[in-house]
Amino acid sequence: MAHPLSRYRLRLFSDFVRIALVPLLLFMLCFSVFNTRPTLPTAPLYLPFAFLCALARNFYSDFQHRRDATSRGARLPPQVIGRWPGNLDIFIKRRKAARSGYLAEYYRELFHEYHATTLNLKLLWIDMYISMDQEHIKYITATGFEHFWKGRLIKEMVEPFLGGGIFNRDDQEWKDHRSLARPFFSRDRVRDFELFEHYTNTTISIISSLSSVGKSVEIQDLLTRFTLDAASEALFGTELNSLRGALPVPGQTVRGRHEVVPSDQFNAFAQAFDGCQDVYMGRVTKGYFWPITQLTRDDMTPHVKVIEACVQPLVARSFQRKAERKSNGLGPEEKDVFLDHLADQTNDPKVIQDQLLNILLAGRDTTACLLTFIIYFMSLHPNIARRMRSEVLEQVGSGTPTFEDIKSLRYVRAVINETLRLFPPVPHNIRETRDQAVVFPRSDVTFDFGDNTPIYMPANTPIMFIRFLTHRNQALWGPDAEVFDPDRWLDSRLARFVDNPMMYTPFNAGPRVCIGQNYSLNQTTYFLVRLLQRFDSFSLAPECQPEGSIPPPEWKRGRGRQAIERIMPTSSVSTYVRGGLWVNFNAAAKGI
Numbered sequence: 001m002a003h004p005l006s007r008y009r010l011r012l013f014s015d016f017v018r019i020a021l022v023p024l025l026l027f028m029l030c031f032s033v034f035n036t037r038p039t040l041p042t043a044p045l046y047l048p049f050a051f052l053c054a055l056a057r058n059f060y061s062d063f064q065h066r067r068d069a070t071s072r073g074a075r076l077p078p079q080v081i082g083r084w085p086g087n088l089d090i091f092i093k094r095r096k097a098a099r100s101g102y103l104a105e106y107y108r109e110l111f112h113e114y115h116a117t118t119l120n121l122k123l124l125w126i127d128m129y130i131s132m133d134q135e136h137i138k139y140i141t142a143t144g145f146e147h148f149w150k151g152r153l154i155k156e157m158v159e160p161f162l163g164g165g166i167f168n169r170d171d172q173e174w175k176d177h178r179s180l181a182r183p184f185f186s187r188d189r190v191r192d193f194e195l196f197e198h199y200t201n202t203t204i205s206i207i208s209s210l211s212s213v214g215k216s217v218e219i220q221d222l223l224t225r226f227t228l229d230a231a232s233e234a235l236f237g238t239e240l241n242s243l244r245g246a247l248p249v250p251g252q253t254v255r256g257r258h259e260v261v262p263s264d265q266f267n268a269f270a271q272a273f274d275g276c277q278d279v280y281m282g283r284v285t286k287g288y289f290w291p292i293t294q295l296t297r298d299d300m301t302p303h304v305k306v307i308e309a310c311v312q313p314l315v316a317r318s319f320q321r322k323a324e325r326k327s328n329g330l331g332p333e334e335k336d337v338f339l340d341h342l343a344d345q346t347n348d349p350k351v352i353q354d355q356l357l358n359i360l361l362a363g364r365d366t367t368a369c370l371l372t373f374i375i376y377f378m379s380l381h382p383n384i385a386r387r388m389r390s391e392v393l394e395q396v397g398s399g400t401p402t403f404e405d406i407k408s409l410r411y412v413r414a415v416i417n418e419t420l421r422l423f424p425p426v427p428h429n430i431r432e433t434r435d436q437a438v439v440f441p442r443s444d445v446t447f448d449f450g451d452n453t454p455i456y457m458p459a460n461t462p463i464m465f466i467r468f469l470t471h472r473n474q475a476l477w478g479p480d481a482e483v484f485d486p487d488r489w490l491d492s493r494l495a496r497f498v499d500n501p502m503m504y505t506p507f508n509a510g511p512r513v514c515i516g517q518n519y520s521l522n523q524t525t526y527f528l529v530r531l532l533q534r535f536d537s538f539s540l541a542p543e544c545q546p547e548g549s550i551p552p553p554e555w556k557r558g559r560g561r562q563a564i565e566r567i568m569p570t571s572s573v574s575t576y577v578r579g580g581l582w583v584n585f586n587a588a589a590k591g592i
């Protein structure tokens with residue numbers, strides 16, 4: 001059953017009553033007080049009247065929050081002041097920055113302008129907090145976990161797609177999902193390595209055959225297929241074969257992530273899955289009032305129908321297998337396929353479907369993103385790629401890596417950590433306060449010359465925390481924070497992180513920490529080992545990048561990495577390279 005908070009039309013209606021109907025009643029009341037009737041010429045006065053009511057309500061709630069904050073020894077965070085009423089200009093600039101700016105740079109500039117690590121954007125008179133503060137993120141995710149939840153906004157936006165799955169639920173329901181899923185991901189499984197080998201082989205053969213005839217490879221697209229195929233076999237026990245579809249051709253791709261391949265080459269499931277994510281991101285960028293555009297139809301529903309048509313027969317088959325095992329007197333044994341593992345725990349097909357889709361969403365683009373950015377950095381830093389390759393050849397040789405081999409690759413792991421620091425695949429998350437206001441611990445050291453009274457956050461308010469900026473914060477990481485330097489994970493600089501682990505949270509932290517971390521790190525390292533056994537150098541192929549995906553000249557005048565970037569990093573649910581990443585792979589002379 002849909003979560004009651006996900007009924008967005010109902011919420012919009014109650015907003016409409018609050019914003020338009022209540023002022024209308026007051027408007028009429030004013031006339032009756034003066035013993036007169038509204039006439040046609042006086043009707044337009046209603047609009048400024050409703051506007052004044054909104055301002056008065058806003059002013060009053062700010063006043064209440066300020067009073068409550070002071071009584072708790074706290075203060076409200078700085079509020080962003082735009083030029084237009086309701087910060088409409090900020091709203092527009094934010095959308096523009098999401099379309100063409102450097103990832104999160106717009107927010108970083110705001111934090112610096114206001115000398116604060118937590119701010120209230122106050123978009124269209126609605127409180128919307130943003131934070132890059134390590135102490136506040138720690139409070140949201142770990143020490144003050146019980147004061148926050150995923151909240152209403154997320155449920156409204158993704159309910160048809162993620163339903164009652166782990167990403168979209170809180171409290172007991174979420175705990176049940178987590179305990180259902182965790183055992184499957186918490187151990188190193190031999191079967192995972194078999195699948196990694198199979199799909200890594202297919203992926204590397206594609207790279208080999210293209211590079212042997214001097215062609216560049218759109219590696220982001222290829223890696224998304226690699227993770228999708230491997231995940232769907234591990235989760236559903238079925239091959240999706242997206243790696244066997246036609247590949248992007250230079251000059252015939254367009255700018256977005258999901259459009260890099262002409263659409264007819266992706267099968268229905270993958271397309272519908274991407275379609276749901278696109279609808280979700282459209283809602284996020286439209287903000288609080290997104291339901292206005294979806295009054296008569298829900299754009300997610302057609303995609304969800306396609307997904308259901310694919311998943312339901314698989315779930316039914318799994319139930320069948322379970323029944324057969326039972327009738328043969330066999331008990332539940334350890335399962336290689338996540339679907340069968342779920343079918344042993346519950347008889348509810350909807351629970352299984354939601355859980356599968358949530359985990360597929362979690363596991364596909366994130367690992368593909370990590371590998372894409374590692375290959376980007378290997379292309380920019382040939383010396384680092386050489387050092388990784390030496391380590392692989394020394395520790396693993398030319399064979400297939402084992403669990404122990406993977407653990408022994410210290411430098412490769414440092415490269416993975418450093419990539420996750422500079423380009424965390426999940427660059428930000430959203431939470432909401434519950435029915436009670438909260439007071440954060442004091443802010444981190446970023447702007448410690450200012451007022452460090454703790455910050456107050458009202459009840460039922462969303463906050464977006466941006467780990468992308470925390471991971472690049474010079475006050476935490478030192479002046480070289482934006483430099484790609486894997487050695488910081490091996491030399492004395494590691495002490496900064498050991499003393500202060502919350503400055504680095506690519507997999508989140510606290511009770512909702514990622515459950516696929518181990519799986520993903522194994523998969524990433526496995527792929528890198530096999531790749532580096534075959535190829536010894538990598539270079540970018542900017543001539544293949546589609547129009548609009550090469551950094552514009554004004555980026556050179558930007559700060560930090562923006563000035564040196566050769567690609568345009570951007571994000572939807574996860575981080576990705578705009579227009580894909582075209583790379584040339586050079587086969588090693590003594591490849592295996």
Ligand code: HEM
Binds near residue numbers: 358366512514516517
């Ligand atoms: C580099 C790869 C990955 C990164 C950086 C990553 C990062 C994250 C982050 C930041 C969250 C918190 C999201 C939130 O609370 O809103 C999360 C949650 C989660 N991740 Fe991952 N993830 C990765 C790979 C995977 C994989 C491969 C799987 C499974 C196959 C997975 C399964 C999950 C699940 C189920 C959750 C929800 C946990 C909960 O809410 O209790 N992740 N991940």
